[in-house]
Amino acid sequence: MSPLIPLFIVIPLAGAFLTMILGRLLPNLNKYLASLILLTLAVLSVYALATTGENPSVYKVGGWEPVNRVPIGIYMVMDGFTVLVLCIINIVGFLSVFYSISYIRRYTSENFFYALFCLMVAGMNGVVLSGDLFNIFVFLEISVISAYALVAFGVEKNELEASFKYQVLGSMASFFILLGIGLIYWKTKTLNIADIREVLKAGSDRPFYIFVQLILLSGFGLKAAVIPFHAWLPDAHSSAPSPISAMLSGVLIKAVGIYVIIRLFFNMFELTENMSVLITTLGTLSMVIGVFLAIGQWDIKRLLAYHSISQMGYVVLSVGMGMIVITRGGAPEIAILAIAGGLFHLVNHAAFKGLLFLNAGAIEYTLGTRDLKEMGGLSRSMPATSATSFIASLSISGIPPFNGFFSKLIIIIAAIMAKFYLLAVLAVIVSIITLASFLKFQRYAFYNREESKIDRKIREVPFPMIFSMVIMSLLCIILSLLAFPGVRDAVLTPAINILTDPLKYSSIILGN
Amino acid sequence: MIVYLLCFLLFLVGLYGVITRRNLIKIAISLSIMEFSTFLLLALVGYTDGGVAPIVDPASPVQKYVDPLPQAMVLTAIVIGLATTAMLMAIIIRLYRKYGTFDIREIKTLKG
Secondary structure (H helix, E strand, O other), X not given: OOOHHHHHHHHHHHHHHHHHXXXXXXXXXXXXXXXXXHHHHHHHHHHHHHHHOOXXXXXXXXXXXXXXXXXXXXXXXXXXXXXXXXXXXXXXHHHHHHHHHHHHHHOOOHHHHHHHHHHHHHHHHHHHHEOEHHHHHHHHHHHHHHXXXXXXXXXXXXXXXXXXXXXXXXXXXXXXXXXXXXXXXXXXXXXXXXXXXXXXXXXXXXXXXXXXXXXXXXXXXXHHOOOOOOOOHHHHHHHOOHHHHHHHHHHHHHHHHHHHHHHHHHHHOOOOHHHHHHHHHHHHHHHHHHHHHHHOOOEHHHHHHHHHHHHHHHHHHXXXXXXXXXXXXXXXXXHHHHHHHHHHHHXXXXXXXXHHHHHHHHHHHHHOOOEHHHOOOHHHHOHHHHHHHHHHHHHHHOOOOOHHHHHHHHHHHHHHHOOOHHHHHHHHHHHHHHHHHHHHHHHHHHOOOOOOOOOOOOXXXXXXXXXXXXXXXXXXXXXXXXXXXXXXXXXXXHHHHHHHOOOHHHHHHHOO | OHHHHHHHHHHHHHHHHHHHOOEHHHHHHHHHHHHHHHHHHHHHHOOOOOOEOOOOOOOOOOOOEOOHHHXXXXXXXHHHHHHHHHHHHHHXXXXXXXXXXXXXXXXXXXXX
16 A cells, blocks of 8 residues: 555645645745655655556555455556556646746736646546546546636637637536446445456446447547547647646646546457447547647637647547457567557647747747747747747657657557558558648747747846746657667556556556 | 436426526526536436435434435536636627627628
8 A cells, every 4th residue: 555645646736735825925935845846756656657557556445355356445546547647647747837926927816827827737636546437527527627627717709709619618528427437336336446357357238338338428528529429628738827737638628528528448348349449530530630720720829729639639539450460369569559649648748738838938928929820930939948948849740859759650550560550651651741730839939030020129038937948858769768668668567567467457556 | 207307307497498598697598407417317317215314323224315416416517617607798798798699690700
């Protein structure tokens, strides 16, 4: 039993509370307190990543031991896949909140911002740590309700409209999820993911579970904004304050959407071929349609938001391919390669998309506009922003030696080995269109000095913003190492093993 | 069986309302209908015909108890539902102040 597990939820929850109270008494304390909390969490998550490895640990809330081998309490589980996502959440969270120190000054009521930020992180940490279906729902609601409020933080027309759309679709997704959980409880009489797996193993009544799978897939698909459930994402992600956009795009859609889909379909339900094909199709659609919607955008943050849909498509597609290979009884190495590509891209996307949104925020901070047509020639006056966004653009377009190249390469190799040639070709084409789209971004924002309409002096953004952007761009380079055997075995392999071995997860948690 | 179907019907009524209504407040009400149909289903899941509350009293043993877990879940979900509804209403009031209307067709600055 690891004493670390509850800390990931307790620290940010307490932090949100303290920020509200102390921040009112001592102005300026809130930003440093929030940064300190997120820094602690980031260090803890890296420590957890280093120590967990192949030995998942279980924390039973309230100390309720199982009765007759049936779990009765709420279980918190920390395994290889969980720590991977925990690292993403807390590291990107720390960099975003540090960036906010300068960025959020122009908004009023900073206290609420930092408190909501801590709550959102607490919710996401809870979702990934929870081993209990209903607990996932509760933490998911904590994080998305804070996200609704943070999207509307500017309280202007756009922000309110985006938040309203996000709330209506998000609430519908929550009801689908709750309905799915209720239906599962009805049949299995348990909520523990590992225990449900044990019940389903003996299972019957397949049509019923297919219905439940579809309901849960549409619920979490809405949260993850895979096409056709993507309508809220471009509005919400482009209207939020930039550090929040980085959190929403880089972390939230993964932690409450993709993570839960992968966890439930690998570790709770029996994989079926139809469902795997459906998931792969959704991923392919997201990947292709997302990038085509992105081409015509002139608002930087909308462009980035549509690319998020497309890049999440890569992750879903790749994991779906792994599922298909497993259900068809193909070679396990290919399935492992496909899933490794998906998880690797998940981590990389957090780094480069978080960085791109921070860059967009820096541009908006100095220029006061998000329209690409009104920019130009920023490379001279904002060297740090320009250099980091150049790294991120190359990284998302899959140019070596940055991290995006290696994950896309693994995905494409896996597609070819699994004989999905069409998907491999589509992945390459989408990558080329992404490159074109980001060349446009680079050209209009940072170069193109002749046509520049800016007639006033532009200065580089303050230190906290530069610091976050530089660390993120270093991450973009360092994460390439995950492609190489030594590092991959330490970080990605435990996550893949817990997913692909059908009985490992439930046997560890139930202890038999 | 008929109760479960009615419950599902209520869910669809809410869904229909969310899709077709044009007034912000009516959309919020439809969402609440969806929400409560889900709660009703959860409560039904734990219901046993003729069951009593599961307070075990050795003096007078009772054979049939209702399942208390879904009731606990519904209570939690109602609290969450309260938070979402309050949040939604706050946004709707702010939207009304900015646009001067509840009509969803008039609120469309974001597109593309």
